Amino acid sequence: MFDLVSYSVPGNSGAGLPQNAWSNVNRVDYNLSDRTTIYTRYAVQSEVDQAGSVTNSPYAGYGIGQTLFNNSLIVSMTHTFTPTFVSQSKLDFNRFNTVQPLSPNGVTPVYYLGNAEVGTVIGPYNVALPGDEPFSPGNGGYPYGGPQNFGEAYQDFSWTKGRHEFRFGGDIEYLRDNRTYGAYNEASEVFGNTVGSGIDNLLAGNLYEYEASIYPQGKFPCVNGVQTAACTVTLPVGPPDFERSNRYHEGALYFQDSWKFSRRLTFNLGLRWEYFGVQHNVNSSLDSNFYAATNVPNQFVGIEKGMVDTVPNSPIGELWKPSLHNFAPRVGFAWDVFGDGKTAFRGGYGIGYERNFGNVTYNVLFNPPNFEVVDCIQTCGVGNIGATVSNAGPLSGANGSIALPPAELRYVQNNIPQAYAHLISASLEHQFGDGMHLEVDYSASIGENQYDIAAMNAPGYGNVYLGIPCNPADTLSGGPDPCTATLNNQYGGINRRGGGGYSTYNAMNVRYDITNIKNSGLTLRLNYTWSHSLDELSDTFSSSYNQFNLGYTDVANPMVDYGNSEFDNRHRIAISAIYAIPYAHGLHGPAKYLLDGWEFAPVFTARTGAPYSIYDLTNTNYIYTRVAANEAIPVNGTEFQNAGADTFNIYNFSQIPVSEYVNPLTGDSDFGPFPANMTGRDYFHSPGVYNLDFGIYKNVRFTERMSLQLRLEAYNAFNHSNEYVNIGSAYTVGGAGNITASYGLLPNTTPQLYENRNIQLGAKFIF
16 A cells, blocks of 8 residues: 655645655645644555455365455645634545455355354364355355445534634445345355255265356246236246345534533533435335335234335335434543542443444345345256256246245334444542553443344244144144245245444453652553443344344344343453663663563453353244353353363253243243243353463664664463353253363464464564
């Protein structure tokens, strides 16, 4: 990356461009007058990553690389109208272009022996069949990428009047996302629902499952499975259009007053209004969403009677309704307690709004009538599925027709609220003498309308929430009347993107600094943090390493999942030091170069363990239900038996009586109300961890402006191995499961990573 800098012209003389302007790599301001300054910066990044850097395969011709070509331009102008009234105007433009093309083999199927969700594993070995993503199913979608353009116009005014410093202004933003996303462009052809059955079907040339994107020819799936001309497509069925050109219009206005109430007390008062525009494609007929029925008894009837339609034909005329009431007040104060500048008390409250990020809403791309992901189990309406090298698989027939099977939907809630958080802070600081500083901070936030995903059409929802009769005795036995009715029979899974999340966070931080203790060259910092974070969902996509459900355990009562956040870290301590040895400062000649300029910098950190959940899959059908115990169980477990090299059992549920919960209506454990003794989400905690890093630096000064620093840095200097829970074991079946932990094996890493000592050497020349 490089900068093309601006140039400087004194006054309004009109002098030309200096000959050496482009060779000057420092920022230079362009002074139009004594009151106006313009700053310009242009940056460009170009990168080419070879095939195999994005995804690799042991088979020739399947490696995928990428190219990046990014541009950034900023033009800023500051104008001083009077000494008390200043304007700053800024224009910036960014164009990011990442492209991941098809592999050299082009559009071909990806094959799996069994379980296309997690890949194929036989014993300790990952098994790869031909295809672009043999080890990471669901991560692909090629070709991918394209230009994303972002432009912003920003205007800020600063006005000082008496004891008040006013700031006010606003900005306008425009985002154009011209991207291609070939989701399911390469079909997944799965030979079996287990590895064993997959090997049998591979030898027989039959598929268990076929999943791919198709163009549904402007039609919608059949209602209740009844085939009509409106839901019948002719063969062969081709791929959909994977390219979209989405636009977003957004902006904000703000006003702030910094009011110096007295010599020792200052208030900050402000208000900000923000608008986040609705995603819209340049061709609105390509945009479609699910529109739940309104004026109905509850949300489940709304799903039952809802429909999918394109934006021009939708009941609200756009994908969803934007929020126009995003007002964010800000209040703060700063108080010099004793008037000597050594003790300060600060506090504040504000509201901050959050934009719904594009990966959540962009997924409406997958909705009919212009796009459908077909997922066929054993048949696609054309008989048994035979294995084939054709990407269209069973839909590649030269003639005939099929009924569109139920489609999965990505549904943005039509009245989705804007996510926001209440932000609260307080801080007390005191300086002792010249070199000691103590600070105690409190911070908190309350998240409202946090963006979430909820599965709204899972099997059994129709029985539980609509009262469709079933025989629960047949649920697990596979009888003729299992409790698997959905809410809407025209569609399969309906993943609702909504704003129902809630979170709280409280933290206290104590920091103590001692600088150059008694002129010894030793500086210390001690930092302790207590914090507690709770929520019902720690990230929108439920992608945290110990969350096996998409969204909530109980969509009718999300607060069942209100518990410790996945990233909750109750106690953390950090102690750091810099010891600059002062004893050789007065030396000269070779002795000074050899003995002077040494620094030692250790950093020690320790924290309590990460939280996790334990599940009981005894009676589960689709939902992982957390274990319910008939007696109190320890939060942190007890190491009681070596289960192998560096692996230890920390829970043994065969020794703990558990409740085998079954919903009497459905005969499984998928639905609430759940028992009161069901353990909370992330109730358990892994062992705590600690680490020491160490740096040794040698500074050699040649002149006042030139020096050399030699660096040796050791990460995990003691080569210490902490103990982590093996999340793959973090569930129990029938109360007989053991939960294990391993030393030194970092959780949720692929490939598996260990806590080894790492040492690096470096040199830095300063001039």
